[in-house]
Amino acid sequence: MELTFRSCLLDEQTGKLQLKTQRPDVFDVFGLKHAYSYDSDLLEERYLELSKLTHPDHHRVADEESKQRTIKISAWVNQSYKELKDSLFRAEFLLNMIEKDNGLKTDSKKLPGTFLMDMLELQEELEILAVKLDESRLEEIEYQAEKFRKRSLKEVGEGLDLCLSRSTVDEDFMQELRSQLNTVRYYDRILGTVEELLDKI
C-alpha cells in the first residue's frame, strides 16, 4: 500500500510544512489504515519521524506566520498521536465514521438491557460508600470496573474491525456496538467517583 502520511503535513515539492484548513484525521496523519487494532511499533516510528519533521525546535523560523504554522502543525501531530493511542477515542471515531459512511444513525444514549439495573445497584452502594469510605471495597469496585471497561472496549474494537472488513454493515449490530461503547463511558464515570472517594481516605 502506498503510504502518504508525510504528504498530509509536508508539501513534498517544496519541502515546507503545509497548513490545511482541516486537520487530517488521526489515522491519515500517520498513514495507518482505519482500524481499531493498529501496529504500535509503526505508529511510534512514524510519530518520531513526524516530530523531527515538524517540531518548532527544528524549524526555527523568523517570520511570525511561518512560526505559528509550524507550531500548529506540530500540535496536530502531538494531538493525533495522543488520540490514536487512546482506545476509547479510536472506537468512537471509527463508530462515527462507519455510521456516516453508511448513512446510519444509532441511538447514542442507549445502554444494554440488564446493564442499567446492575449499575443502579452499584450507584446505591457507592452512595453508601461515600459516607462509609470502605477502602478495600472501593478498591474491589475499582478493580472490577477497570476489568469490565477493558473487556467492553475490546469487544467493541473487535466488532468495529469486523465491520470495516465487510462491504455491508448491519444497523442492529452497529447499535449493539454503540450501546456497548456507552457502557465504557459509564464505567469511566464510576471510576472517577471511586477515585475521588479513595482520595478522601
Add this chain to the structure above:
Amino acid sequence: MKKDKSVEPILGIDLGTTNSLAALFEDDQAKILKNNDDGIVPSVVTYLENGEVLVGREALANFSENPENTVYSAKRFFGKTYTELGEKLDRLPFQVLGDDSSLKFKVRGREVAPLEVSAEVLRNIRERATEITGQSLKRAVITVPAYFDDTQRQETRIAAKAAGFEVERIINEPTAAALAYGIDLQKEGKIAVYDLGGGTFDISILELKEGIFKVLATRGDTFLGGDDFDHALVDLILEKANVEETKIINNSALKIALKFAAEEVKKRLSDKIEVPLSIKLPEQNFSYEGKITRSEFEQSIRALVKRSLRSCKTALKDSGLSDDEITQVVLVGGSTRVPLVREMVQDYFEKKPYVGLNPDEVVALGAAVQGQILSGGKRDVLLLDVVPLSLGLETLGGAVTKVLLRNTTIPVSATEDFTTSVDNQTGIVLHVLQGERELVEDCRSLGRFNVKVPPMPAGLPKLKVTFMVDENGMLRVDAFEERSSQKASIEIAPTIGLSHTEMERIVEDSIENAMDDFQLRMVVELRNKAERIVVATERVYDKAYQLMSREHVDEIKVWVAKAKEALQRGEKNQAVLEEIVDHLGDLTRPLADLLFNQATTEALVGKTVADV
C-alpha cells in the same frame, strides 16, 4: 551588516535554589564555564550598606557580618505569598514581608522581590560568562523545576530579563539532566530522573529513542529539598544542645550560623558515619560541643525522602510504565549525595542509580545541549516536553474543567465547548486555572478574560475555547462564540504578586543599572587594589630607602599620596583609578622583588623575616 543571530551561542543556565552555574556547548560537547574554580555560584546575595551587592562566594564570605541582609534560597519563594508560607519563615535570618498576594524581602530598609535576588545571581553569571569566554553572551536557556507552575516560570523569565538575558527557552531541570545523561550514555531506553535539589524535588520519566527525548510524565514538590534536610538538622542540633526553638526566632545571626553549620554537617555525613560538631557563639549565648551521627540525621529526614517516593509512584503511574520497564535511574541535584536518598531510591526502583555525571553540573550541561539544539547546531537530538500541570477553566459552582491534561506533549492545542447558565447573559468570564485539583480555590489562577455574547437564552451560545501551548510552554487561550462570531484571546502572562508597573520597573531599572553596576564593581575593585598597595608600601618605606634610589622612593611617595587622596574623596572615575593603580604597581614591583630577595637571604643567615 545584520548580524546572524542564530549563530550566537546560547548559554545553558541552572538557576538553582542553593547553587547556580552555567554551561556552553563547544567542540561538540557541553562544558561548565569555570574561572579557575568549580564554576559554582552559590545563589546567595548580600546587600551592603553602601548599596553594593555581593553575590555567590563573596556573599557567603560576608554573611556573618550581614546576617539580616544576606538572602539565600530566593527561588523557593517564587510564586509564593507570605500567607502561604506562614510559619516556615520563622527560620530565616532575613526579614520577609507580604500578605496574601505578595512576598518581599526587607534588606537595608528596602523591599526586594525574590526574583530581584535571583536576577542578581543571573547577572553575576552573565558577567562571569563574559569574563571567561571573552564574548558577551545574551541568549540563554534557563532551567526550572519541572513542577514549577506558570507563575513561577514567569518569575524566572523576568529575573533573567532583568539580568540582561534573552530567554530562548525555559526547560525543566530533570529533562535537561536527561538530555545530558542521554547523550553521555548513548543508549536508548526509559529513564527515570530523580532530581532532589536545594529546594525542590522533581521526578521525570523519559523515553529515549532515535535521538528523541520524549517526556512521558513528570511530578514533583516545589517545597522539598536539601534546605529541609538542613532544617531537620538544625532541629536536631537545637535538641541536642537543649535549646528551645523559640530562642532562635529573633536571632538572625544564630539562625544563619546554624543553617550553614547544618549544611556542612550534612555534606560531611555523606561519607562519614559521624561528625564532631563544635559551635561556640558566646555573643549569641549559644554553645554546642558534641557529635551528629549519620543514623540520627537519617532518622530526621526519612519522612521527607518518603514524600519524594510518593511522587515517584504517581509519575510512574502517569507514564503508563511499570517499575520493571524503567531501564535507567539517574540522580540529579546535590541532595542525592545523601546516602539515605540513594538507598531509598534504589530500593524503590530496584535498580542501582547511574551517577556517571556530577549531579551538580548535569542540569546546566543539559541546558547547554538544548541551547545548541535551538541555535540550530544539533539536529540529531530533539526534546519532546510536556505540560507539567493540567490547564482548565472555571465552570459552574467553582469547579475546574480540565482542557489540557498534565503530561501532554507540547506544542499542543485542545478545544472545549462552553455555554451560558443564565438567560440573556451578555458576557462569559473565562477564568484560566492550573493544577490537578477539582476546585478553583485549590488551583493556581493564571488569568481571567471576558468574551462578549449577544443576549440569548441560557445554553444557546456556543463558545469554543481553544488552549494552545507552544514549544516554550506558553499558554494562549482563544475563545470564539459561533452564533455571533465574537472572538477574544489572551496570552497568559500570570500575575506574580507584583503589579505590572512594578515588574516593568524591575526589568527597566536593572537593564539600565546593569552597565552602571558593572562599572561600579570595577571601580570598587580598583579602589581595593589601590588601598592594598598603599598599605603594603607604607609599611616598607624604611627598607625601601636602603634598597633603592632616593628619587625612586620619592616618586613612589608621590603616587601613594595621590592614591590616598583619591581614596579619601571616593574617586569614581575608573580611568583615574586605573592610572594610579597601574603606576603604583609599576613603581613598587622592583621594590617587591628586592624585598623578597632580601628576605630570602636574611632567612638563610638565620634571621627572622617577620620584620621585613
